[in-house]
Amino acid sequence: MDDNTFLPKLSQNLLEILEDNEYYDTTIEVGNDPYVKIFHAHMVILYYRSPYLRRILSTNRKKNDGILTHIKLPNISPEVFQIILRYIYGGRLSLKEYDTLDIIKILVAANELSLQELITHLQSFLIINKENWINQNFNLIYQTSFNNDTFLKLQNFCIELISKEPEKIFNSIDFNSISEKCLITLIKQDDIQLDDIQIWEHVLKWGIAQNPELPSNSSNYSKDDFNTLKITLKQCIPFIKFYNLSSEEFLNNVYPYKKIIPKELREDLLKYFLNPKNQSIKKLNNSKSIDSKIITLQHAELISKWIDRLEITDEIKNSYEFKLILRGSRDGFSSSKFHEICDNQFHTISIIKVKDSDEILGGYNPTIWDSFFGYYSATEDIEDCFIFSFKSNDSTDIANNILSRVTVKKYAIYNDSNFGPSFNGLILFGSNYYDESYCRNSSCYEKPIRETEEEFSVEEYEVFQIMKTGKTDAKKELKMRKELKGLK
Structure with missing residues (x-):
């Protein structure tokens, strides 16, 4: 007989214990006003299933005075905690019935409760089953993964996506909402598989999107408009490899925005493109990209x-x-x-x-x-x-x-x-x-x-x-x- 034969019945019995309101010894207050819900639970199960709850319970051991142990979890919604509590008791979690945003909320909550087994499973599920969604909502996944040191799988997935398929990120529906830090992480990758002119165009698009008051046509920009865009892109400009552009690309795509480029760099670029034989400025070697899922x-x-x-x-x-x-x-x-x-x-x-x-x-x-x-x-x-x-x-x-x-x-x-x-x-x-x-x-x-x-x-x-x-x-x-x- 398989050693795991009895596990389904054990899981079922533990879930029945969770639903039984007679023998609980712990109450958990979940959520924030105006939506707060009280859950009943059992200290011994919480203690051995969640390292985070174990630390709380260790400092608040139940005394034999009939008073219930009370725990507060204000950062987790009652809906999400209900899902996680059933996992804690029964070791079951069917993710197919939840949308991707809910799964991300479950992941963040699992991280707070130090449920490492669940964290690993959720990351793998997202990467394998929700790749298209991640591509379209990259900013959310990027911010979530790098705000939590335990989400290493998602972090590595984001880094690989940045390197090998940057167009998916730049064309995602939330690209214009990514942070400056995230954008710089994208464009400074040495092995980013995107032409330099495309990088410039995407950075420019992002900068303009941060300032919706700018005229739709750059030919109508005032001095103040250019200055606004210059301030927005100040930290990004150093990572643009202008010297890899062709003269035509520079003339058509960069020169109209020359006022947002620092004066010294602007003058050097003009000298360079007016005299291509001038080798005093060395081209960087990232002017080409390679369409590969294997090599950089x-x-x-x-x-x-x-x-x-x-x-x-x-x-x-x-x-x-x-x-x-x-x-x-x-x-x-x-x-x-x-x-x-x-x-x-x-x-x-x-x-x-x-x-x-x-x-x-x-x-x-x-x-x-x-x-x-x-x-x-x-x-x-x-x-x-x-x-x-x-x-x-x-x-x-x-x-x-x-x-x-x-x-x-x-x-x-x-x-x-x-x-x-x-x-x-x-x-x-x-x-x-x-x-x-x-x-x-x-x-x-x-x-x-x-x-x-x-x-x-x-x-x-x-x-x-x-x-x-x-x-x-x-x-x-x-x-x-x-x-x-x-x-x-």
């Missing part, structure tokens, strides 16, 4: 260096565009889907997130993928193949990586309709890449990129086409693509 811009920059055979400390020579062409969660995890999308695509990076791990694996194929059976070594570019791994997707831990370049060129890339991206030392195999993918210690590459050769499951994977930015480079890539297709 820092990972992409390091991969770009590897493509150019540079060290991690070297300065980037070429600017590469990472164009997403396949994502497993969007397009599917089958080898057939991989070849449908990626065959005949040149210069691709495959990125793999290992399930139940922070580990990231990947490989660079400078040639094309194909469905024919065998190894592919049709061009001299094959010598630029490499595979790699990162211990985590944390951009601050990017140095914790393994890079392994090809040593036996003719066995660098393996093509087969039954395989996904396959680099000999890194293989995705099967109809769904579940428990059939692996890294092995292949002599065709310098070294293994994983400590184990055990098979693993793929949580997510993405394939990017890598292209140098600029018209000249684009023409070269197009020519190379035609040449590669001619080899078919």
